[in-house]
Amino acid sequence: MPNNPDIIILGAGAAGLSAAVELAQAGLKVTILEARDRIGGRIFTKHDPVCHAPVELGAEFIHGRPPEIWKLLRKQHIRARKLKGEQWCAQEGKLCQCDFLSKVDQILEEMDDHGPDQSFLEFLERCCPNSDNDPKLQDAKAWARSYVKGFHAADPALISVHSLVRGMRADEKIDGDRPFRMKGGYQALIEIFRRQLDEADVSIEISTRAQSVSWDQADVQVTALDEANEVFTFAAPQVLITLPLGVLQANPDDKGALRFIPELPPAKLQALDQLAMGKVIRLTLRFRQRFWEKLRPSHSTKSKTLSRMQFLLSQEDWFPTWWTALPEKWPVITGWAPFYCGERLSGQSEAFVIEKGLETLGKLLRIGRQELEDLLEASYTHDWQTDPFSRGAYSYVKVGGDRAQLDLAAPLNSNLFFAGEATDVSGHHGTVHGAIASGKRAAAEILKTRN
Numbered sequence: 162m163p164n165n166p167d168i169i170i171l172g173a174g175a176a177g178l179s180a181a182v183e184l185a186q187a188g189l190k191v192t193i194l195e196a197r198d199r200i201g202g203r204i205f206t207k208h209d210p211v212c213h214a215p216v217e218l219g220a221e222f223i224h225g226r227p228p229e230i231w232k233l234l235r236k237q238h239i240r241a242r243k244l245k246g247e248q249w250c251a252q253e254g255k256l257c258q259c260d261f262l263s264k265v266d267q268i269l270e271e272m273d274d275h276g277p278d279q280s281f282l283e284f285l286e287r288c289c290p291n292s293d294n295d296p297k298l299q300d301a302k303a304w305a306r307s308y309v310k311g312f313h314a315a316d317p318a319l320i321s322v323h324s325l326v327r328g329m330r331a332d333e334k335i336d337g338d339r340p341f342r343m344k345g346g347y348q349a350l351i352e353i354f355r356r357q358l359d360e361a362d363v364s365i366e367i368s369t370r371a372q373s374v375s376w377d378q379a380d381v382q383v384t385a386l387d388e389a390n391e392v393f394t395f396a397a398p399q400v401l402i403t404l405p406l407g408v409l410q411a412n413p414d415d416k417g418a419l420r421f422i423p424e425l426p427p428a429k430l431q432a433l434d435q436l437a438m439g440k441v442i443r444l445t446l447r448f449r450q451r452f453w454e455k456l457r458p459s460h461s462t463k464s465k466t467l468s469r470m471q472f473l474l475s476q477e478d479w480f481p482t483w484w485t486a487l488p489e490k491w492p493v494i495t496g497w498a499p500f501y502c503g504e505r506l507s508g509q510s511e512a513f514v515i516e517k518g519l520e521t522l523g524k525l526l527r528i529g530r531q532e533l534e535d536l537l538e539a540s541y542t543h544d545w546q547t548d549p550f551s552r553g554a555y556s557y558v559k560v561g562g563d564r565a566q567l568d569l570a571a572p573l574n575s576n577l578f579f580a581g582e583a584t585d586v587s588g589h590h591g592t593v594h595g596a597i598a599s600g601k602r603a604a605a606e607i608l609k610t611r612n
């Protein structure tokens with residue numbers, strides 16, 4: 162830890178790291194305090210030792226062409242590949258090729274943000290008159306509900322339609338519905354930040370969890386605990402907080418949570434209340450081979466196999482969504498259990514999560530449970546909900562929370578600043594590029610106070 166840092170940053174996720182780079186490159190002495198024994202936060206890549214595939218436990222996709230990520234990749238000559246392959250949907254017990262987005266688009270395009278805000282569930286109930294007599298429209302509504310639960314990991318009865326519209330507009334600008342994957346996994350992005358921070362001489366204290374922030378004095382004081390629970394006090398004229406929404410919402414006595422001294426003002430507390438943390442359990446399974454390549458869902462010898470399957474979408478209870486590694490041909494498949502599915506799996510043993518994953522996959526692909534188990538060689542999962550340093554997967558806005566992200570992002574006293582994906586106001590919250598943008602925004606605010 163350097164003596165007398167100009168700024169202390171809490172959290173070494175994408176937001177904290179991007180802010181640190183900007184501030185250090187502008188000549189400030191920066192110290193980062195990070196609770197985990199690694200940097201990256203909700204970016205957490207492992208590498209399968211057998212097939213050498215990068216396995217993501219957190220973020221996996223680059224959604225479209227956000228400049229915050231692509232500029233860095235181009236500069237460092239790191240490749241990202243567009244996902245290619247087919248979408249398959251399970252319907253009435255059958256698998257068929259489908260165009261999922263065009264199925265739900267006809268519903269999502271009906272949303273607008275002119276009238277008073279409403280939840281997505283309220284919108285679905287009111288939209289599309291006469292849909293009760295139209296089975297196709299009923300079907301599209303059911304898939305739209307699955308989409309909002311799946312993509313936003315959100316409760317459809319809570320999520321704000323205004324925020325969904327803002328997100329869709331933001332996505333349109335960056336081709337957000339075209340997913341890419343980084344060669345080597347998302348860790349490659351963290352390594353870029355690590356190199357930049359080394360060059361700029363930023364000090365990173367890992368395994369150091371902030372416990373309290375006293376912000377009503379000239380120098381902000383941060384108390385933190387190390388692995389052995391020894392207490393340290395750090396001080397700096399300014400502090401940037403990039404902790405996940407779930408951590409900021411937690412009771413200050415809970416592990417990883419932060420106590421503000423004095424307490425945060427009412428506008429900030431209200432903002433915390435108007436945002437929610439989406440829940441997800443993801444499970445990656447590595448099999449002996451890509452056994453689905455030879456499966457013919459319609460059981461006719463002339464029909465198509467699943468060899469080009471990218472996404473497999475269903476409305477199953479435990480793991481409704483699955484995807485393969487295509488265009489890479491690794492024998493890997495990932496299950497996605499959002500919102501209620503994730504909630505039920507959260508806190509359960511890893512064996513239970515794998516059990517439910519295999520049960521769902523077997524049902525969807527019509528493969529016997531024993532056969533699937535015999536083919537399985539490795540599995541990877543992480544419970545972001547019970548993880549004290551994330552307390553959920555990523556944020557969404559609740560009905561009526563139009564101002565919440567703005568209020569959460571607002572600096573206090575010119576000495577306390579806020580970043581992190583939940584503070585993004587441009588419709589890109591809940592993403593890596595939204596987190597990076599929030600870090601850059603907060604760095605600009607800090608530098609402005611110093612001019």
Ligand SMILES: Cc1cc2nc3c(=O)[nH]c(=O)nc-3n(C[C@H](O)[C@H](O)[C@H](O)COP(=O)(O)OP(=O)(O)OC[C@H]3O[C@@H](n4cnc5c(N)ncnc54)[C@H](O)[C@@H]3O)c2cc1C
Binds near residue numbers: 175203403404408441
């Ligand atoms: C399962 C999953 C899948 C996802 N998929 C995608 C995807 O495909 N594409 C995409 O763009 N985004 C995705 N996301 C979202 C994306 O990962 C996040 O939006 C982004 O990484 C958040 O960055 P951040 O810096 O705001 O927060 P974080 O990465 O959470 O960083 C905050 C840091 O603060 C630390 N911290 C917490 N408490 C303390 C404390 N008391 N003291 C010190 N440090 C503390 C944490 O350990 C963490 O390192 C996914 C997230 C999850 C969980």
